[in-house]
Amino acid sequence: MTETPAGRPTLxxxxxxxxxxxxxxxxxxxxSVTVRPDVAESIRRAxxxxxxxxxxxxxxLVTQRTDSIALILPESATRVFSDDAFFPGVIRGVGEALEKxxxxxxxxxxSTQSSHDRILRYVHGRTVDGVVLASMHGADTLPEELxxxxxxxxxxxxxxxxxxxxxxxxxxxxxxRAAMKHLIGLGRHRIATISGPQDMVAGRERLAGYLxxxxxxxxxxxxxxxxxxxxxxxxxxxxxxxxxxxGIDAVFAASDLMADGALRTLRRLGRRVxxxxxxxxxxxxxxxxxxxxxxxxxxxxxxxxxxxxxxxILRLAAGEAVEASVVLPTRLxxxxxx
Amino acid sequence: MTETPAGRPTLxxxxxxxxxxxxxxxxxxxxSVTVRPDVAESIRRAxxxxxxxxxxxxxxLVTQRTDSIALILPESATRVFSDDAFFPGVIRGVGEALEKxxxxxxxxxxSTQSSHDRILRYVHGRTVDGVVLASMHGADTLPEELxxxxxxxxxxxxxxxxxxxxxxxxxxxxxxRAAMKHLIGLGRHRIATISGPQDMVAGRERLAGYLxxxxxxxxxxxxxxxxxxxxxxxxxxxxxxxxxxxGIDAVFAASDLMADGALRTLRRLGRRVxxxxxxxxxxxxxxxxxxxxxxxxxxxxxxxxxxxxxxxILRLAAGEAVEASVVLPTRLxxxxxx
DNA sequence: ATCATCCGAGAGAGCGCTCTCACGAGTCGC
DNA sequence: GCGACTCGTGAGAGCGCTCTCTCGGATGAT
Numbered sequence: 001m002t003e004t005p006a007g008r009p010t011l012x013x014x015x016x017x018x019x020x021x022x023x024x025x026x027x028x029x030x031x032s033v034t035v036r037p038d039v040a041e042s043i044r045r046a047x048x049x050x051x052x053x054x055x056x057x058x059x060x061l062v063t064q065r066t067d068s069i070a071l072i073l074p075e076s077a078t079r080v081f082s083d084d085a086f087f088p089g090v091i092r093g094v095g096e097a098l099e100k101x102x103x104x105x106x107x108x109x110x111s112t113q114s115s116h117d118r119i120l121r122y123v124h125g126r127t128v129d130g131v132v133l134a135s136m137h138g139a140d141t142l143p144e145e146l147x148x149x150x151x152x153x154x155x156x157x158x159x160x161x162x163x164x165x166x167x168x169x170x171x172x173x174x175x176x177r178a179a180m181k182h183l184i185g186l187g188r189h190r191i192a193t194i195s196g197p198q199d200m201v202a203g204r205e206r207l208a209g210y211l212x213x214x215x216x217x218x219x220x221x222x223x224x225x226x227x228x229x230x231x232x233x234x235x236x237x238x239x240x241x242x243x244x245x246x247g248i249d250a251v252f253a254a255s256d257l258m259a260d261g262a263l264r265t266l267r268r269l270g271r272r273v274x275x276x277x278x279x280x281x282x283x284x285x286x287x288x289x290x291x292x293x294x295x296x297x298x299x300x301x302x303x304x305x306x307x308x309x310x311x312x313i314l315r316l317a318a319g320e321a322v323e324a325s326v327v328l329p330t331r332l333x334x335x336x337x338x
Numbered sequence: 339m340t341e342t343p344a345g346r347p348t349l350x351x352x353x354x355x356x357x358x359x360x361x362x363x364x365x366x367x368x369x370s371v372t373v374r375p376d377v378a379e380s381i382r383r384a385x386x387x388x389x390x391x392x393x394x395x396x397x398x399l400v401t402q403r404t405d406s407i408a409l410i411l412p413e414s415a416t417r418v419f420s421d422d423a424f425f426p427g428v429i430r431g432v433g434e435a436l437e438k439x440x441x442x443x444x445x446x447x448x449s450t451q452s453s454h455d456r457i458l459r460y461v462h463g464r465t466v467d468g469v470v471l472a473s474m475h476g477a478d479t480l481p482e483e484l485x486x487x488x489x490x491x492x493x494x495x496x497x498x499x500x501x502x503x504x505x506x507x508x509x510x511x512x513x514x515r516a517a518m519k520h521l522i523g524l525g526r527h528r529i530a531t532i533s534g535p536q537d538m539v540a541g542r543e544r545l546a547g548y549l550x551x552x553x554x555x556x557x558x559x560x561x562x563x564x565x566x567x568x569x570x571x572x573x574x575x576x577x578x579x580x581x582x583x584x585g586i587d588a589v590f591a592a593s594d595l596m597a598d599g600a601l602r603t604l605r606r607l608g609r610r611v612x613x614x615x616x617x618x619x620x621x622x623x624x625x626x627x628x629x630x631x632x633x634x635x636x637x638x639x640x641x642x643x644x645x646x647x648x649x650x651i652l653r654l655a656a657g658e659a660v661e662a663s664v665v666l667p668t669r670l671x672x673x674x675x676x
Numbered sequence: 677a678t679c680a681t682c683c684g685a686g687a688g689a690g691c692g693c694t695c696t697c698a699c700g701a702g703t704c705g706c
Numbered sequence: 707g708c709g710a711c712t713c714g715t716g717a718g719a720g721c722g723c724t725c726t727c728t729c730g731g732a733t734g735a736t
Contacts, residue, residue: 008464010722021686026724034684053462057398058722061691066395068444088426095447099456104465105445106406109433118437124391126346127442231628264628287625290569290602348692359716364694372714396692399721 009050018046029054068104069094069313070128072119074142086283086302090134090156093306101314103129116142123151130317132156132309133165152316154309158201158325166316168308168326172202172282173209175298175330179252179280180213182296182332188250188278192223194237194262196254203229206254206282223248227258234261242269249277250338256281256288256297263291263337278338293336300330347388356384367392406442407432407651408466410457410480424621424640428472428494431644439652441467454480461489468655470494470647471503490654492647496539496663504654506646506664510543510620511550513636513668517590517618518551520634520670526588526616530561532575532600534592541567544592544620561586565596572599580607587615588676594619594626594635601629601675616676631674638668 011029015022020043027035028043035043046052060066071094073087091107098105106128108119123131123146130152133143143165146153155167183191193210196203207224214220225240227233234253238261241248253259259281263273271277273293281288284299305328312322349367353360358381365373366381373381384390398404409432411425429445436443444466446457461469461484468490471481481503484491493505521529531548534541545562552558563578565571572591576599579586591597597619601611609615611631619626622637643666650660 011724012722022723023687023725024685027685030724036684039685051462053459053464055399055722056463056465057395057404058691059724060395061393061399061693061722062724064691071445091445092447095445099447099453104460105447107409107429107433107443107445109430109437109443115437121391122442124389125394126391127394231625260628264630287569290598292602292630349694350692360693361695361716361718362714365715368694374714377714393692396721397694399692399723400694402721 009052010055011052014043014046014050014052017050018043064126066127066129067102068106068128069098069130069132069310069317070106070108070123071132071134072108072110072142073134074110074140087134089302090306090309093303093308094132094310095306097307097310098314101310103314110142120145120149124149126151130154130313132313152313154312154316154322156305156309160199160201160204166312166322166324166326168305168312168328169201170300170305170328170330172205172330173212175282175300175332176206176209176252176254177213178330178332179282179296179298179338180210181216182334183250183252183278183280183338184213184217186250186274186278186338189217189220190223190245190248191217191220191250191252192225192241192245192248194234194241194251194253194258195224195226196229196258198226203254210252227254227261229255229257231257231261234258235265236261238262238265239269242271250279251277252280252282254282256283256285256291256295259295259297259337260287260291263293263295267292274336274338280332280338284333288333289335291337296335296338297333298330299333301328304328347390348393349390352381352384352388352390355388356381402464404465404467405440406444406466407436407468407470407648407655408444408446408461409470409472410446410448411472425472427640428644428647431641431646432470432648433644435645435648436652439648441652448480458483458487462487464489468492468651470651490651492650492654492660494643494647498537498539498542504650504660504662504664506643506650506666507539508638508643508666509668510540511547513620513638513670514544514547514590514592515551516668516670517620517634517636517676518548519554520672521588521590521616521618521676522551522555524588524612524616524676527555527558528561528583528586529555529558529588529590530563530579530583530586532572532579532589532591532596533562533564534567534596536564541592548590565592565599567593567595569595569599572596573603574599576600576603577607580609588617589615590618590620592620594621594623594629594633597633597635597675598625598629601631601633605630612674612676618670618676622671626671627673629675634673634676635671636668637671639666642666 011022011025015025025043028040095105110119131146133153133155143153143155143159147165153165155165158167158169195207198204211222214222223245225237227237251262253262259279262279266273266277273279281295281297284297288295288297308326315322349360349363353363363381366378433443448457469484471493481491481493481497485503491503493503496505496507533545536542549560552560561583563575565575589600591600597617600617604611604615611617619633619635622635626633626635646664653660
């Protein structure tokens, strides 16, 4: 083991050991083909021997690239990582795809309002080549500001309002319509919904899917109670629904957690599922297979959302153009609750 | 808005605009006090006007710091982000604490075996000032290799085998002992356990807690079935336990997910909880409040694990010494299942 | 054999920053 | 009133890398 006295080896060190110039070593490191094979070989040997690893700071100082991508999670701190599997799944998808491309993942948790500025500053510093924004809430100004800052941006979920940055989303409405069709096919005709918050696109589109799905049922009137995607809100909303109409024979909940809450309320009030009331959720989280009874739900390809986000941002960062939006299909997972 | 023709403003640009030298601007940016107030003020104005943000690559090239910390999650891909809230909680804790210290969080998902080398290379490149390792599985060689690479390391959970790097962990065994004491106080005397995998420290220590806890019960014999912390394994293990001994009147499950599984098996086989069989879990995940009946469980301060990890790695990165281990307390959350 | 061509390799500048060192001006003591 | 300080500021080197430009030698054409 050849130890260089002065700390970690640099290109210079490798060049000396291999008897070549810094430039040539750099060529080998970066995979240039215009290097004589035997020279390249001796350089590679020197690199291995010295345990040389390029200094990324020096490199990005000149290349103006950093080979890292930021993933911003601007959810309120308490919600981001509830037992909802969405964000973890997206993180994993993004992480895997970036790993393949040999890029780094920088996680920016934007819990507080103050972090807004911090993120903007950070991104302005050009520490990342691109930004993946997992924005879920309403008309966030962040996507726009980032775009204005000149950084490539991709968001998860169609932004509310003007969609000025490319996004990846799932076909919320059509997934819900499939669920509604299934319920109607089961002969249900008093179909209620527990909607998500209406300041989120996911909440709005799932409700829209319910409304258009209901049109296939002549004379049916919408029966809506709003929740916040979490379990407790499903429990409460189901109670309100039954108070408003005890004859409900089906309910579509805009999230699995709320569907699970609804299941609990129904059980407590003596309704059998699916015999008396059929229940369908949305998300297909792990736990949906373990509810009582197992939950019929609309599956969304969370992992693929992540990988597609990564793909898009990498193309954008490489200067290529990408489609303004990619909408991934959802599909109905039929289990026992409907 | 003064636009510099050549792209983003640099220190040089700011210096010219403010009529000062690069060195002085650097002083202001880095908060040196030895700058005349009026000069500092005009420099600050120039910075604001130009929207100057320091180039981190250039900075770390000279300071040899990067102001970022890597969080390595070396779990097998499928398990990391199941509905177990552990890793998300730790990420959030680490993220928050790093945000306060104005450090960045780089996420390294080490799903495959190949990523081992990638991580080592990455860390060798000194792109991070320190590494937080959320290692859960057995005698991983990574902590040791990282230490050998000369990077500050802190792990979450005591490493199996030689503990050569500082770690943060929770008091698994004493938490379980509290649970056992509670069960014994309830008058139970046929207490079984669904243990975690024995190649993880958490699995081993929780089992150890069960065994020592059981000693308070004269003549009691251990009754153990092993699970993998996931729900299905709890369902299965509970079945095996009842086959082995139908008279079980209490069970401690080493995770909430397994406890939930046990609850299902018990319900299916007509056992009432807690009347016939008392059940206690471990973790206190969000969903534990929603099991049927609500789960009595050992709470561990997940978020604090994250913040403490961050704290330790920051101190280490700053060249300070830290305690070899920090063990955080657990506490029994008594709900209705026991 | 001579000249144009090409290809592999080295020299050197420069990316944007920090930090040491030197320097000039003001302050203090005697 | 003069040397000894102090204190704010600027000049300049250098962090480790990439990339352009140049150059020497080998090759091919005439």
